[in-house]
Amino acid sequence: MSTVKLTVNGKAVAVDVEDRTLLVQLLRDHLNLTGTHVGCDTSQCGACVVHVDGRAVKSCTMLAGQADGASVTTIEGIAKGDELHPMQAAFRDNHGLQCGYCTPGMIMSAIDIVHRHGGELDEPTVRHELEGNICRCTGYHNIVKAVLDAAGRMKVSQAAE
Amino acid sequence: MYQTTYHRPSSVDEAVALFGKSSEAKFLAGGQTLLPVMKQRLAAPSDVIDLGKIKELQGVELSGDVLTIKAGTTYFDIMQNADVKKAIPAIAYLTSVLGDPAVRYRGTIGGSIANNDPAADYPAALLALGATVKTNKRSISAEDFFQGLFTTALEDGEIITAVSFPVPAKAGYEKMRHPASRFALTAVFVAQTKSGEIRVAATGASQSGVMRVGAIEAALKANWSPSALDNVSIPASGLLADIHGTAEYRANLVKVMAQRAVAAAG
Numbered sequence: 001m002s003t004v005k006l007t008v009n010g011k012a013v014a015v016d017v018e019d020r021t022l023l024v025q026l027l028r029d030h031l032n033l034t035g036t037h038v039g040c041d042t043s044q045c046g047a048c049v050v051h052v053d054g055r056a057v058k059s060c061t062m063l064a065g066q067a068d069g070a071s072v073t074t075i076e077g078i079a080k081g082d083e084l085h086p087m088q089a090a091f092r093d094n095h096g097l098q099c100g101y102c103t104p105g106m107i108m109s110a111i112d113i114v115h116r117h118g119g120e121l122d123e124p125t126v127r128h129e130l131e132g133n134i135c136r137c138t139g140y141h142n143i144v145k146a147v148l149d150a151a152g153r154m155k156v157s158q159a160a161e
Numbered sequence: 162m163y164q165t166t167y168h169r170p171s172s173v174d175e176a177v178a179l180f181g182k183s184s185e186a187k188f189l190a191g192g193q194t195l196l197p198v199m200k201q202r203l204a205a206p207s208d209v210i211d212l213g214k215i216k217e218l219q220g221v222e223l224s225g226d227v228l229t230i231k232a233g234t235t236y237f238d239i240m241q242n243a244d245v246k247k248a249i250p251a252i253a254y255l256t257s258v259l260g261d262p263a264v265r266y267r268g269t270i271g272g273s274i275a276n277n278d279p280a281a282d283y284p285a286a287l288l289a290l291g292a293t294v295k296t297n298k299r300s301i302s303a304e305d306f307f308q309g310l311f312t313t314a315l316e317d318g319e320i321i322t323a324v325s326f327p328v329p330a331k332a333g334y335e336k337m338r339h340p341a342s343r344f345a346l347t348a349v350f351v352a353q354t355k356s357g358e359i360r361v362a363a364t365g366a367s368q369s370g371v372m373r374v375g376a377i378e379a380a381l382k383a384n385w386s387p388s389a390l391d392n393v394s395i396p397a398s399g400l401l402a403d404i405h406g407t408a409e410y411r412a413n414l415v416k417v418m419a420q421r422a423v424a425a426a427g
Contacts, residue, residue: 002167018164019164019165019166019167019209020162020163020164020165020167020199022162022196022200041200042197042200043193043197043264044341044342046261046263049263055237055266056262056263056266057263057266057267058263058264058267061192061193061196061197061264061267062192062196062267063167063189063192063196063209063211065167065169065211066169066189066192066211066213068169109262109263112262113262129262131261131262131343132260132261132262132263132264
């Protein structure tokens with residue numbers, strides 16, 4: 001057992017976990033942040049993507065101990081109160097989800113994509129960049145639309161800040 | 162995953178000392194292979210020694226005609242690095258088609274070559290460019306380092322600290338990418354050194370892991386152009402065969418990927 005200290009969605013936490021605990025297990029089983037999903041559990045589907053020190057990574061392929069001292073953001077941590085994050089709002093407005101299982105990972109990856117590419121996003125780039133996130137319902141079409149829509153909204157909200 | 166004990170040393174010396182005190186330890190780099198293997202219970206190290214927070218293993222240096230990438234540098238940091246893009250853009254490209262964005266944030270060059278998957282990307286770059294693997298004990302040429310499927314010259318407790326690449330005159334990499342795993346179905350790295358030597362390495366092809374391709378090197382030495390390979394025939398014997406492609410299919414891919422890599426190298 002070890003005590004892992006990290007910041008999750010802006011809040012400092014210390015959690016006693018077995019050394020074999022994965023980051024996704026710490027989030028879901030110990031902190032009850034069940035918005036982060038486990039899909040394939042083999043690093044392929046991206047349902048478990050969270051931000052660790054600002055980088056979108058697969059939390060099923062990282063030990064909790066590796067996140068000691070890190071700042072982690074999950075799907076629960078991106079809205080401002082009742083106001084959805086622009087990426088969440090764009091997924092809703094563009095019908096970017098059906099069953100919703102992949103959505104938390106899609107949104108966390110998509111925010112990272114927009115941060116990395118800023119205003120340079122086009123459809124082929126979004127499709128290419130989403131290759132680590134698998135959706136079995138939508139055929140991706142509305143997800144891609146949502147990401148492009150959100151890229152515009154995030155640019156506007158960044159400019160306003 | 163079986164029980165294990167996690168350690169996070171802050172120096173190479175500390176990591177080596179921890180290894181010596183453990184019964185069956187494994188070094189953890191980015192964890193993009195070791196952790197999935199542990200989750201499948203195909204590996205059960207008593208101790209996991211995380212190299213991720215060792216500062217001396219991070220970074221890229223360009224000094225004259227040598228590009229040195231420290232072993233713990235992530236794929237993302239390699240593909241974004243200005244010196245890598247300037248000195249050997251083929252390495253930046255190779256890195257950009259490796260895994261997916263989330264994997265590239267975690268995986269490292271040292272972890273990739275220590276694992277030596279027969280379809281991994283970096284071994285082809287190291288072998289074609291005539292790179293040198295630096296460890297905490299010695300320097301090993303790429304030829305001597307890669308010793309077959311998942312096998313390297315590394316000894317127990319030896320840690321890769323960096324890879325040094327001589328900057329080539331020209332280099333290119335092209336890959337037939339497996340759409341699900343993103344590993345190379347077959348990929349080829351071609352290089353023309355500054356002294357005029359032609360070196361070609363294929364990954365995802367041989368049953369013995371990454372290999373030089375002599376027939377292609379000879380044809381490119383006579384004429385550095387994609388069409389020089391039109392009549393080259395690669396034997397299928399000894400090549401990988403699975404549900405994704407026969408040995409004959411991969412033999413042809415070696416030629417086609419080499420042609421595309423030469424075109425990309427210019």
